[in-house]
Amino acid sequence: MRVLGVDPGLTRCGLGVIDARMNRKVSFIDVRVARSSAHLPPDQRLLIIANEIDKVIDSFSPDVMAVERVFAQDNVRSVMGTAQVAGIVLLAAARRGIPIEMHTPSEVKASVTGSGRADKKQIQQMVKRILSLDEVPQPADAADALAIAICQAWRGGPASLTAQPDRYQHGGAGLLPPTEGAGLTAAQKIWAKAERKTRSRTGAKIFR
Template sequence: MRVLGVDPGLTRCGLGVVEGAPGRPPTLVAVGVIRTPTDLDVARRLVQIEAGIEQWIDEHAPDAVAVERVFAQHNVRTVMGTAQASGIAMVVAARRGLPVALHTPSEVKAAVTGSGRADKDQVTTMVTRILQLPERPTPADAADALALAICHVWRGGVTNRLQDAAKSQLEARAQAQSKVQLAKVQAALAQATEAREAQLRAVRGGRR
C-alpha cells in the first residue's frame, strides 16, 4: 500500500509518501512541503495547495490519502486555515477516486511512538528511525505528514481487513436470510397451489 500523508496548513502543508504493509517496516517514497506566501489572499493560497497536492498524486500515484483530523485550538485563525487546507486535500483525493482517512494527532503519535502524548521532536525521531532515514526530515510539517502516512499503512490496513471481514459476514448473513425468505415464499406458493387444487377437486366431485 502506498499512502500520501497530508499535514494540512496554509503557510506550510506537509506531504509525505510511504509504502508498506501492516506489520512490516514502511519505506520512504517522497517527502516535502507546499509553501504559500502569507501576503496572498486565502483563496489563491488554497489554489496553490490544490495544485501542489494534484502534482504529488500524479507523480507518486498513492493508493490512499491520510489527512490529519482538525481539532479545536486556542488560535481560531490557525485552525480555520488548517481546516481549509484539510478540505482541499480531501476534495483532491475524492476527485481522483482515492480513499481518504482522517487520523487524530494522538492516533498518529501512538502509532509511531507508542504514546499519544509524544511531542513533535519524539515523532520526528521515530519517523526517522522507522523509515531508516540518514537525517531527520524537516520542517516538522514534513515529518508529521510521514507520520500520518505510516499510521495509515499500519492501522489502515488492519481497519480495511476488519471492514472487509465485516462486509463478508453481512453479505453471508444477507444471503442466508434471502434463502430463508425464498424457502418461505416457495412453501407458501406450494400450500396455495395445493389448496387451489383441493378446491378444484371438490368442485369437480360436486358436479358428478
C-alpha cells in the same frame, strides 16, 4: 500499498509518501512541504497548495490518503486556513476515487511513538527510525506528514481489519492482506487490490 499522508496547512502543508506492506514494513518514497505566502489572498494561497497536492498525487499515484483531523479548539488564528486545506485534500482524493481517512494528532502520535502525548522531537526521531532515514525530516511538517502516512498504513490498513479476526490470517511477522472474493467489505477489497498492485510494482513478495 502506497500511502500519501498530509499535514494540512496554508503556510506549510506537509506531503509524505510511503510504501507499506502488510508485515508493517514501511519504506520512504518522498516528502515535501508546500508553502504559500501569508501576503497572498486566501484563494490564491489555496490554489498554490492545491496545485502542489495535485502534483504529488499525479507523480506518486497513492492507493490511499490520510489527512490530520483538525480541531476547532486548536490554534484559533490558523485553524480556519488549516481546515480549508483539509477540505481541498479531502476533495482531491474524492475526485480521484482515492480512499482517504482522517486521524487525530493523538492517534498519529500513538501509532508512531506508542504515546498519544509524544512531542515533536519524539515523532521526528521515530519517523527517522521507522523509515530508516539518515536524517530527521525537516521541517516538522515534513515529519508529521510521514507520521500521518505511517499511522494510516498501520491503523487504517491492518488495524482496521483486526476488528474482524476471522477475515484474515496471521503469518509470521504480521498480518496478511485479505484474499479477494465474497465476504470482504468494500474497504478490504480496496486494500487487497492495492496490495496486489504494490506487490506487482515493487516486486516484493508476501508469503502465505
